[in-house]
Amino acid sequence: KNEVEQSPQNLTAQEGEFITINCSYSVGISALHWLQQHPGGGIVSLFMLSSGKKKHGRLIATINIQEKHSSLHITASHPRDSAVYICAVRPHTGNQFYFGTGTSLTVIP
């Protein structure tokens, strides 16, 4: 059983659509990261959050600590948003992050 579950696993959208990627986790956490990974590429940290909501450009991340759930939203999606989006959580104890398996997003022009 994975501590972090993401949905959907794969997502195809038309350019301009509003996109939501979900992350549920089973442990008590002190922080949650949303990461972006391009094919064959490195990993970029998009957000780190422990409560509430954060916005950066067209990206919005929310977290509900009580429900152990976070969402990543992309408004006005663009083909360059095509990537794998990964949710990672840091439990209250221990040094490591637990990662979801990622959501592969393809935005079609």
Added chain:
Amino acid sequence: NAGVMQNPRHLVRRRGQEARLRCSPMKGHSHVYWYRQLPEEGLKFMVYLQKENIIDESGMPKERFSAEFPKEGPSILRIQQVVRGDSAAYFCASSLQSAGAVNNEQFFGPGTRLTVL
């Protein structure tokens, strides 16, 4: 301010050889983390180091794998006698604060893709 650097970006080894992966953290960061991403799987924690110390190696296989972060120079992840199952992408991350700090944010390197023939 350069980001996290990893080299080589791609590494090919034959079974039984040694693989050495290097990671230079961001300037001013003294905390380094190694992660492994197997094909079609998510990232998995391997080891957490602070300068000259291994803090947590609970995710690292007990045999053939070792890691160090010397006082001078990059962090090294060493895999001895590689096997095909070691083929994966290995990512390094660094942080300014310790892993347990509230505002610990990790910055990732581009990864080293290891292929074992």
